Amino acid sequence: QVQLVESGGALVKPGGSLRLSCAASGFIFSDYYMIWFRQAPGKGLEWVSYISSHGSIVYYADSVKGRFTMSRDNAKNSLFLQMNSLRAEDTAVYYCARGLHGNYGDFWGQGTLVTVSS
Amino acid sequence: DIQMTQSPSSVFASVGDRVTITCRASQGIANWVGWYQQKPGRAPKLLIYSASILQIGVPSRFSGSGSGTDFTLTISSLQPEDFATYYCQQANTSPSFGGGTKVEIK
Numbered sequence: 590q591v592q593l594v595e596s597g598g599a600l601v602k603p604g605g606s607l608r609l610s611c612a613a614s615g616f617i618f619s620d621y622y623m624i625w626f627r628q629a630p631g632k633g634l635e636w637v638s639y640i641s642s643h644g645s646i647v648y649y650a651d652s653v654k655g656r657f658t659m660s661r662d663n664a665k666n667s668l669f670l671q672m673n674s675l676r677a678e679d680t681a682v683y684y685c686a687r688g689l690h691g692n693y694g695d696f697w698g699q700g701t702l703v704t705v706s707s
Numbered sequence: 708d709i710q711m712t713q714s715p716s717s718v719f720a721s722v723g724d725r726v727t728i729t730c731r732a733s734q735g736i737a738n739w740v741g742w743y744q745q746k747p748g749r750a751p752k753l754l755i756y757s758a759s760i761l762q763i764g765v766p767s768r769f770s771g772s773g774s775g776t777d778f779t780l781t782i783s784s785l786q787p788e789d790f791a792t793y794y795c796q797q798a799n800t801s802p803s804f805g806g807g808t809k810v811e812i813k
Binding site for chain 1: 751
């Protein structure tokens with residue numbers, strides 16, 4: 590069955606960096622777009638970034654453009670989100686999801702919490 | 708950027724009720740809309756994509772409709788497991804979500 594497991598969430602100071610990972614299993618990873626979403630505590634959902642199946646196309650939300658970098662390693666069935674220059678407003682649970690028709694998430698991981706605070 | 712205005716923000720309903728949630732896009736997006744269900748402490752679950760296509764495994768009491776700017780999610784007969792928060796998502800360019808609708812027990 591499809592499984593997505595995020596890791597790497599932590600408490601980090603403003604201006605700091607963090608790298609999230611997502612380990613995928615149960616499907617042919619290299620066939621699918623992948624997406625990062627996030628949800629601030631008690632708030633709604635926000636799309637962060639998505640990457641094409643072979644990593645050649647990546648799009649970002651304006652709120653993270655220039656600070657976050659999404660990448661993938663198809664040989665290791667892994668997805669990454671490098672987050673730099675973190676701000677308090679980046680505090681959220683970050684979810685990786687498998688893309689359906691590009692931007693719909695048909696399977697989601699359990700999420701990893703990123704807290705940006707001094 | 709395309710804004711999604713979702714209403715109502717909350718609804719109180721009983722088991723067996725018909726529940727309708729709407730989303731309005733700030734510009735036309737054809738049928739690029741999905742609907743998700745989220746329960747507390749859990750990841751969202753995709754219910755419907757492309758406005759009206761039921762995701763595999765989702766009960767047929769869920770249905771979606773609309774195109775252009777106005778979209779609707781309908782639960783035909785609310786079940787106990789359906790009390791949750793629902794979000795619409797536009798999946799066109801630079802995806803965005805509605806603010807959510809919490810379906811609560813009356």
